[in-house]
Amino acid sequence: MKYVLVTGGVVSGLGRGSQQAALDPYLNTDAGTMSPFEHGEVFVLDDGGEVDLDLGNYERFLDIKLTRDNNITTGKIYQVVPHITDAIQEWIERVAMVPVDGMEGPADVCVIELGGTIGDIESMPFIEALVQFSCRVGPGNFCIVHVSLVPVLNVVGEQKTKPTQHSVRELRGLGLTPDVLVCRSTSPLGENVKQKLSQFCHVQTTNIVSLYDVPNTWHIPCLLKDQKAHDAILRVLNLQGIAREPMVDEWTSMAKICDGLRDPVRIAMVGKYTGLSDSYLSVLKALLHASFACHRKLVVDWVPSVDLEDNTKKASPDVYEAAWNLLKGANGVLVPGGFGDRGIQGKILAAKYARENDVPFLGICLGMQIAVIEFARDVMNLQDANSTEFDCDTKNPLVILMPEGSKTHMGGTMRLGLRRTYFHVKGCKSAKLYGNVKYVDERHRHRYEVNPDFVPKLERSGLAFVGKDESGRRMEILELPSHPYYVGVQFHPEFKSRPTKPSAVFLGLIAASCGQLDALLKPQGRENPFAAKVATSISLAVTKVYQNGHMTCMTNASYYLRTTMACKLDILVLSTTTVRAFCFIVLQELQWKSLLWDFNKEWPAHFVCSKWSRACNVVPLLPFLLLCLPPLIVVKSFWSFGRSGS
Ligand code: GLN
Numbered sequence: 308m309k310y311v312l313v314t315g316g317v318v319s320g321l322g323r324g325s326q327q328a329a330l331d332p333y334l335n336t337d338a339g340t341m342s343p344f345e346h347g348e349v350f351v352l353d354d355g356g357e358v359d360l361d362l363g364n365y366e367r368f369l370d371i372k373l374t375r376d377n378n379i380t381t382g383k384i385y386q387v388v389p390h391i392t393d394a395i396q397e398w399i400e401r402v403a404m405v406p407v408d409g410m411e412g413p414a415d416v417c418v419i420e421l422g423g424t425i426g427d428i429e430s431m432p433f434i435e436a437l438v439q440f441s442c443r444v445g446p447g448n449f450c451i452v453h454v455s456l457v458p459v460l461n462v463v464g465e466q467k468t469k470p471t472q473h474s475v476r477e478l479r480g481l482g483l484t485p486d487v488l489v490c491r492s493t494s495p496l497g498e499n500v501k502q503k504l505s506q507f508c509h510v511q512t513t514n515i516v517s518l519y520d521v522p523n524t525w526h527i528p529c530l531l532k533d534q535k536a537h538d539a540i541l542r543v544l545n546l547q548g549i550a551r552e553p554m555v556d557e558w559t560s561m562a563k564i565c566d567g568l569r570d571p572v573r574i575a576m577v578g579k580y581t582g583l584s585d586s587y588l589s590v591l592k593a594l595l596h597a598s599f600a601c602h603r604k605l606v607v608d609w610v611p612s613v614d615l616e617d618n619t620k621k622a623s624p625d626v627y628e629a630a631w632n633l634l635k636g637a638n639g640v641l642v643p644g645g646f647g648d649r650g651i652q653g654k655i656l657a658a659k660y661a662r663e664n665d666v667p668f669l670g671i672c673l674g675m676q677i678a679v680i681e682f683a684r685d686v687m688n689l690q691d692a693n694s695t696e697f698d699c700d701t702k703n704p705l706v707i708l709m710p711e712g713s714k715t716h717m718g719g720t721m722r723l724g725l726r727r728t729y730f731h732v733k734g735c736k737s738a739k740l741y742g743n744v745k746y747v748d749e750r751h752r753h754r755y756e757v758n759p760d761f762v763p764k765l766e767r768s769g770l771a772f773v774g775k776d777e778s779g780r781r782m783e784i785l786e787l788p789s790h791p792y793y794v795g796v797q798f799h800p801e802f803k804s805r806p807t808k809p810s811a812v813f814l815g816l817i818a819a820s821c822g823q824l825d826a827l828l829k830p831q832g833r834e835n836p837f838a839a840k841v842a843t844s845i846s847l848a849v850t851k852v853y854q855n856g857h858m859t860c861m862t863n864a865s866y867y868l869r870t871t872m873a874c875k876l877d878i879l880v881l882s883t884t885t886v887r888a889f890c891f892i893v894l895q896e897l898q899w900k901s902l903l904w905d906f907n908k909e910w911p912a913h914f915v916c917s918k919w920s921r922a923c924n925v926v927p928l929l930p931f932l933l934l935c936l937p938p939l940i941v942v943k944s945f946w947s948f949g950r951s952g953s
Contacts, residue, residue: 308403309416309448309544312437314483316425316474317456348588351750351802352377355724360588361420363802367592370805371407381429395436396443416544425453425477438482450543453478453485454518457492457500466492466500468507475508484509486543487536489516514539525562525806528555561806565599572603572821575637577610577657579650590643590671593804597813603821608633612642612653634660639667639792639820642674644752644799648697655681667792667819669812672753675785675795676706679757679765682787687768696755705765709756709781722751728774728783728798735773737784737794739828740811747774747811749798756797757782784812792819 350363356375366373376398384394403417421437423430441449455471475485488510490496496504496517505512516536521527531537532553541547574594578587591607598605613619614630630653634640640661642654654674658681661668670678676694683692683705691698694706710720729746730738741747757765759780762772774784774796787793794812804810818824 308400308413308444309450309546310399310403310440310444311416311418311450311452311540311544312441312483313418313420313452313454314425314478314485315421315423315454316478317470348586349752350589351723351752351799353725353750355751357723357752359422361422363589363592365418366802367805369408370808372409373407374402374405376402376405377407379433381432384432391432392436392439395433396440399440415546415550425474425481434481434483441483447543447545450487450540451478451483451485452487452489452540454489454491457490457496457504459493466494466497468500468503471504472507475510486510487514487516487539489518489536491518493520495519521562523562523565525558525565528553528558529562557807561599564602568599568602568604570603570821571606572598572601572639572817573606573608573637574639574641574816574820575608575610575634575657577612577615577634577640577642577654579612579645579647587643589799589801589804590641593801593810593813594641594817596804596806596809597817599806600809600814601817601821601823603817605817608637610634610657612650612657615653615656616650617652637666637820639669639816641816642668642670642677644672644674646673646696651677651697655684659685662787662790662793665791667816667824668790668794669792669816670795671801672751672797672799675797676755676757678785678793678795679705679770682765682768682770683761686770687764694755703761704758705761706755707758708754710754720754722753724750726751726783726798727777729777730774730784731779732771732773732786735771735786735788736792736815736824736828737773737786737796737812740815742811749796749800750802751798753797757785792816792824 348360348363349357350360350366351357352362352366352375353372354374356373356378358373358375358378362373362378365371379395379398379402384391384398399417399419404413406413408414419437421430421433425434441451453475455474457466457468457471459466471488471490475488478485485508488504488508490504496515496519501512501515501517504510504515513535516531516534516539518527518530521530532555537550537553538547541550576587576590594607595605610630610633614626615634616627619630620627634657640657642657654677658668658670658674658678660666662678662681662685668678670676680692680694683689683703689703689705691701692703692705693701695701695704695708696706708720709722711722725748727746727748730741730744732738733743738744757772759782762782766772769787769789771786771788772782772784773786775782781797783797785795792815794815796812800810800812804813814827815824818827
């Protein structure tokens with residue numbers, strides 16, 4: 308096993324996570340026991356681990372599934388044994404062997420991110436452990452990447468290397484010598500600045516990477532590749548010639564599409580910690596992934612829920628008006644998860660506004676509970692309807708504590724991690740968005756739930772609980788069938804959203820907010836088994852991503868072709884590059900491996916078909932395909948027909 312250690316210097320938040328098991332020096336066992344003010348957002352894993360949001364970056368960027376063990380915290384170690392440094396090393400070695408990418412066997416390289424900034428006293432046991440560890444695994448197996456900041460002094464506009472020099476000195480003083488230096492800066496590092504850094508930090512210029520500001524994060528893999536950051540690391544780890552060339556085509560096309568997005572979709576995020584955008588980082592990313600799939604530029608309007616309340620109207624009318632203007636100017640409304648009763652009334656008002664005005668709405672966890680309370684108060688006339696989290700004496704407890712474990716032991720009452728939701732209403736919007744699957748597995752993090760005793764009354768009044776757990780007692784997804792898009796989910800779909808696989812309910816919100824929902828939900832000709840497998844290009848970009856990994860897509864965008872194929876769409880015909888798409892997918896569908904192999908050789912992992920030049924690669928195959936295709940398709944479609952029995 309080879310290891311890459313990523314440390315940070317000068318200030319935190321330089322983006323170590325967007326480049327690459329995290330070590331967390333906070334004195335807690337997990338991030339869930341800290342307030343979002345102390346620890347940004349909490350990220351929830353499949354196994355219910357509440358971890359640092361850096362792990363979310365790794366999951367999203369690398370599309371891997373981590374476990375709670377991938378996050379070591381000081382608390383976890385102190386509680387286990389007194390021999391801290393040994394325990395940390397053992398932990399790293401053990402976790403490094405656990406596969407996270409769905410493949411068999413451990414990965415070749417384990418990336419260890421050291422939290423905090425070099426010099427933090429909380430990190431000291433970890434640094435000492437890593438110094439010992441680097442000696443133990445020996446040269447050629449350990450690479451230290453130090454991420455630092457090169458600020459510019461506005462008066463002279465000069466890039467200052469001193470902070471980086473100091474942090475490298477500190478790192479060396481502690482026993483770690485950086486092999487690669489990654490410098491965050493507003494503009495590319497000047498050649499003279501690189502020379503200076505090299506001279507004073509003792510790192511070769513070829514191993515100094517300039518990580519300057521880019522319009523969106525999808526540019527970063529290309530930025531790193533262009534500067535041969537991968538070569539620098541491979542040299543240190545003696546992996547040259549063994550590792551494949553980094554495949555960044557997909558990121559490049561995403562970066563380009565993202566840069567080119569013009570039409571906005573405005574989402575009002577009605578929450579509590581709106582001053583700290585990190586608090587809702589995963590929700591924000593999920594919104595971005597979905598907006599991207601709908602070819603819209605995401606604009607998030609942060610609406611502090613307290614500002615929508617009557618108290619604010621009296622105390623600061625301007626603030627109240629500004630908040631309501633933001634809400635009313637949005638195309639869609641999102642009420643994210645949360646704890647505690649501050650701002651609850653404002654969230655209820657936002658849900659009411661969305662419900663009454665047919666504005667697309669998505670309520671997540673607390674947001675779903677809010678939607679239920681609002682509905683009970685306004686539609687069912689239960690004025691004091693509430694959650695026992697906010698009023699334990701309410702006569703109408705619409706939301707109650709429903710722990711899976713002990714009722715008395717608070718620490719263990721949280722329902723955390725992956726749980727299954729079964730669809731109960733065929734053809735409801737969320738079921739369609741998830742691809743008409745029978746069930747979905749999503750991550751949870753809550754204690755309270757919709758009171759099952761009120762469910763029949765709520766349903767009679769028009770609220771549909773379309774998704775429930777296996778017992779049918781826990782309400783997981785609600786919908787308002789009479790509304791264009793009014794969806795509440797008890798789980799947190801944001802944690803499983805990926806750039807190329809947006810979360811279904813987020814996609815629904817964004818599509819509804821920009822008028823694409825009908826096209827997205829339209830059945831794909833199920834009555835004809837062959838037609839069902841063909842998507843035809845239309846001017847509107849519409850992607851359907853299903854929980855089970857399948858995706859159908861209608862678009863001219865080259866990027867989606869690639870994504871669609873990765874997700875097993877059977878046939879997709881693009882107006883702009885019909886020929887190439889057709890040939891490739893039909894070959895894939897027919898599993899003509901030998902021909903496919905040639906295709907793969909031409910386009911190693913990415914099938915970007917925006918350029919006609921590339922389409923020429925297909926032309927030699929064309930006469931053959933034109934002759935053979937019709938009979939083959941007929942045979943194949945009959946075969947599929949018999950297999951699916953539909
Ligand atoms: N506070 C609510 C509960 O515990 C909602 C939690 C959340 O939104 N994550 O059930």
